[in-house]
Amino acid sequence: MPQVLDMFGLGKTMLYEMMKTxxxxxxxxxxxxxxxxxxxxxxxxxxxxxxxxxG
Incomplete structure (x- = not known):
């Protein structure tokens, strides 16, 4: 997980929210x-x- 968070610069809570949606x-x-x-x-x-x- 630390590598994934470093790749896009958001926190763990935001990551889980984005996965949920x-x-x-x-x-x-x-x-x-x-x-x-x-x-x-x-x-x-x-x-x-x-x-x-x-456009």
């Missing part, structure tokens, strides 16, 4: 750890960082 990729449980697929997080960052067109 479907705005951020869901974590997966591996034993007692929460893990994310790095490519899913990178894709999310690209979508969020993409400038919106003015």
């Amino acid at each position: 479907g705005e951020f990729p869901q974590s997966r449980r591996v034993r007692h750890l929460s893990v994310w697929v790095e490519s899913a997080v990178q894709d999310w960052i690209r979508v969020v960082a993409k400038p919106k067109s003015i």
